Structure formats: C-alpha cells, structure tokens
Amino acid sequence: MRSLTTPQSARxxxxxxxxxxxxxxxxxxxxxxxxxxLSLIQMSRARCDQTVATIFVNPTQFGEGEDFDKYPxxxxxxIQLLADEGVAAVFxxxxxxxxxxxxxxxxxxxxxxxxxxxxHRPQHFRGVATIVLKLFHALPATHAFFxxxxxxxxxVIEAMTRDxxxxxDIVAGDTIRESDGLAMSSRNRYLDPEQRKRALLIWxxxxxxxxxxxxxxxxxxxxTAAMRTHLLGSHSTSAVRDGxxxxxxxxxxxxxxxxxxSQVDRPAVALIAVRVGSTRLIDNRIxxx
Ligand code: AMP
Numbered sequence: 001m002r003s004l005t006t007p008q009s010a011r012x013x014x015x016x017x018x019x020x021x022x023x024x025x026x027x028x029x030x031x032x033x034x035x036x037x038l039s040l041i042q043m044s045r046a047r048c049d050q051t052v053a054t055i056f057v058n059p060t061q062f063g064e065g066e067d068f069d070k071y072p073x074x075x076x077x078x079i080q081l082l083a084d085e086g087v088a089a090v091f092x093x094x095x096x097x098x099x100x101x102x103x104x105x106x107x108x109x110x111x112x113x114x115x116x117x118x119x120h121r122p123q124h125f126r127g128v129a130t131i132v133l134k135l136f137h138a139l140p141a142t143h144a145f146f147x148x149x150x151x152x153x154x155x156v157i158e159a160m161t162r163d164x165x166x167x168x169d170i171v172a173g174d175t176i177r178e179s180d181g182l183a184m185s186s187r188n189r190y191l192d193p194e195q196r197k198r199a200l201l202i203w204x205x206x207x208x209x210x211x212x213x214x215x216x217x218x219x220x221x222x223x224t225a226a227m228r229t230h231l232l233g234s235h236s237t238s239a240v241r242d243g244x245x246x247x248x249x250x251x252x253x254x255x256x257x258x259x260x261x262s263q264v265d266r267p268a269v270a271l272i273a274v275r276v277g278s279t280r281l282i283d284n285r286i287x288x289x
Contacts, residue, residue, distance in 0.1 A: 001082060002089035004052075007098065007138035010091045014052065014139050017088075022049035024141040025171075028132060031055040032072035032186035033081050036176040040145040041085045043173050048143055053082050054091040054135055056098070060106070061127030072186050091139060098134060106130045110159035112258055116271060117152050117282070120248045125156050132157055136166055144168050149175040149183055151269060151284040155258060175283070181207065183283045190279040198233075199276045201244055205230040206285035209252070209270050213287045218264045220252045231274060248273035248280070255286060264289055 004010040017024050025044030029037050037053075044051040055078055062068035075092075082090050106126050109118075113125035136144065146154050158170050176184050181203035182196075191199055205227040212223055227250045233243025253260055255267040268287040273280065 001079075001087055003079075004089050004091045005093060005097065007093065007134075010052070010089075010093075010138045011140065013089055014141055017050045018140070018142070023143065024048055024050045024052060024139070025143040025145060026052050026054065026135065026139045026141040027087075027145045028054045028056075028135050030057045030071065030186065031078050032074050032189075033078045034176075034184045034186065036147055036149060036173075036184040038081065038085060039176050040147060040173045041082070041087060043171065044143065044145050045086060047171070048141075050088040051086075052089045052091060052139055052141065053087050054093075054139070056091075056093055056131070056135075058127060058131040059095060060099070060130055061124050063121050063123060066121070067187070067190075072189055091135075093138075098131070107133050107160065109156055110163060112152065112155045112159050115258065116249055116251070116253075117273065120273065125153070128153055129156060129160050133160065133164070133166070136161075136168055141168055143171055145171050145173060147173050147175060148284070148286075149185070150282070151271060152258060155256075177203070183281075185281065187279055187281065191276060195276045195279065198242065198244055199279075199281055201231050201233065202272050202274060202281060202283045205250070205272065206270055206283060210285050210287055213264050213289065218289070220262050220264060220268075223252055223264070223270075224250060227270065227272070231272070244274040244276050246275040248275070250274075252287065 004013055014024050025048030027040045027044055057071050059068055107129035109125040109129040118125050154172055161170055182200055209223050209227050231244050231247055250272045252268050252270045255269040264287055269284055271284045273282045
C-alpha cells in the first residue's frame with residue numbers, strides 16, 4: 001500500500017492509474033476506522049480497479065466548541081486495517097499541506113445544506129464541501145464512496161458534484177450497524193456503558209417509525225411525535241435518566257431534497273440528531289410507502 005502525503009503525489013498516483021485505463025475509487029474518511037468505513041472500501045474494491053482511502057480530520061468542518069481536538073486518532077491501526085483490505089494507497093495529508101498559510105477559498109454549499117445539520121452546525125457543510133472538492137482535485141478518481149449514515153452530507157456532496165460538473169460518480173453505501181442496531185460511528189467510543197444503552201433509543205425510534213409507516217400511518221406530525229416521545233423516555237415524568245439528553249432534531253422529510261412534508265406519500269427519510277451526555281449522534285432511516 002502506497003502512502004501519499006501531498007496533494008501533488010496523490011494526484012500523480014491517480015493520473016498514472018487512469019492513464020492505463022484503470023478506474024479509481026476513493027473513500028474519504030476522518031480515520032478511527034470501523035466496519036462502516038470498511039464496507040465503503042469493500043464496495044470500491046469490488047467496483048474499481050484501484051482504491052485510495054483518505055484519512056484527514058478536517059478542521060474546517062468543526063465548529064467552535066466541537067470535538068476537533070479530541071476526535072479519535074488511531075492512525076497505526078487504521079493503516080493496518082486499510083492494508084488488510086487491500087487498498088492501493090492511502091492519502092494522509094498534513095493539515096498545512098491542504099490549508100497552507102494564507103488559505104482563503106471556500107465552497108458555498110448547495111441549498112440542501114441549509115437546514116438540519118446546517119442549522120445546528122453553522123459552517124459545517126461549508127467545511128465539508130470545501131474539503132471534499134479539494135480531495136476530488138487531489139484525487140481525480142472515477143468514483144467516490146460515501147455512507148448513507150451521513151444522509152444530508154451525501155445529498156450535499158451529490159448536489160455539489162452535479163452543480164460544479166465534477167465528473168466523479170458518487171456511490172452511496174448503506175449504514176453499517178452494531179448487532180443491536182446502533183449505527184457505527186467513530187464517536188460511539190465517547191459513550192460510557194450507561195450512555196451506550198440510551199443511544200440505542202435512536203435506532204429504536206427509527207425502526208418504530210418505519211413500522212408505523214409500513215402499517216399505514218402517513219401523518220408526519222403523528223409519526224414525528226412518536227419518535228420524540230420514544231427518544232425522550234420518561235424524562236419529563238421521572239428523575240431517572242432513561243432518554244437522550246437533548247434532541248437537536250427528529251424529522252421526516254422528502255428523501256431527495258430534504259424539504260418538509262406533511263404526509264409520507266413519496267420516498268421520505270426520518271433523520272435524527274441527539275445528544276447523549278456530551279456526545280452528538282446522528283442516524284436516519286429511509287421510509288418507503
Ligand atoms: P467519517 O470518517 O465519519 O467522516 O466517515 C467517512 C465516511 O464513512 C462517510 O462517507 C460516512 O458517511 C461513512 N460512514 C460513517 N459511518 C458509517 C456507517 N456506520 N456505515 C456506513 N458508512 C459510514
């Protein structure tokens with residue numbers, strides 16, 4: 001496995017592969033790899049001749065007071081996992097090779113970035129769109145693989161790629177979960193055992209709402225109220241903390257453009273962001289009618 005550290009060497013690696021007619025898949029990550037990341041690597045390996053993973057904890061997508069400094073960094077283990085998966089190269093840029101002194105250009109993200117995560121984490125998608133476009137230039141691949149776990153992020157990247165004529169196929173991978181349903185996330189390691197139990201309410205709410213839709217309930221207000229009630233547990237009525245600590249949002253919106261809907265009468269998605277202790281967790285589930 002080649003280790004690439006500058007945008008120039010990364011670009012040359014991809015151009016050399018493409019010059020021989022090979023397809024190249026890239027899998028951008030922030031490291032602390034888990035089975036969700038590895039499933040994207042495996043998709044890329046199955047679909048493309050060469051796969052390049054990236055590990056970069058992107059400072060511009062973290063807000064003030066967020067977890068940039070304490071974001072888990074497990075580089076040696078990550079490199080071993082990627083080598084075991086048979087990736088051709090890993091791109092490990094230093095922060096100042098992507099954001100050198102004087103750096104001042106940012107992508108103004110598409111409309112789909114405005115609500116939900118965009119409303120709760122101002123500048124987050126500006127940072128995401130900027131780093132993803134920079135990675136697309138450093139690694140001019142044929143395909144790029146992203147997880148549905150970060151559903152709105154996927155929509156932002158799809159829209160940006162379309163709007164800016166990037167010419168890379170965006171491929172989405174399903175959310176990989178722990179055996180009890182909790183979506184795998186690098187941030188799960190922040191949870192203590194008691195918080196880990198409460199975090200499971202997220203998946204349970206999504207699963208319940210999917211069940212209600214399957215059995216004919218279509219009214220979004222009713223469905224959303226049920227999600228919130230389940231997430232909060234007996235919070236308001238009991239001293240025992242058996243719900244999540246805060247709901248940033250728990251919504252059902254149009255699956256394509258994330259616009260509000262009042263009835264689940266088209267492909268929709270339930271999206272949740274909550275805090276358990278000081279850990280912010282997100283998850284989602286597509287609702288089919
Ligand atoms: P991150 O390292 O959190 O920036 O994630 C890198 C990529 O892995 C993104 O495309 C995520 O959507 C994806 N990803 C993260 N968690 C999961 C998961 N549990 N299942 C599938 N993909 C995931």
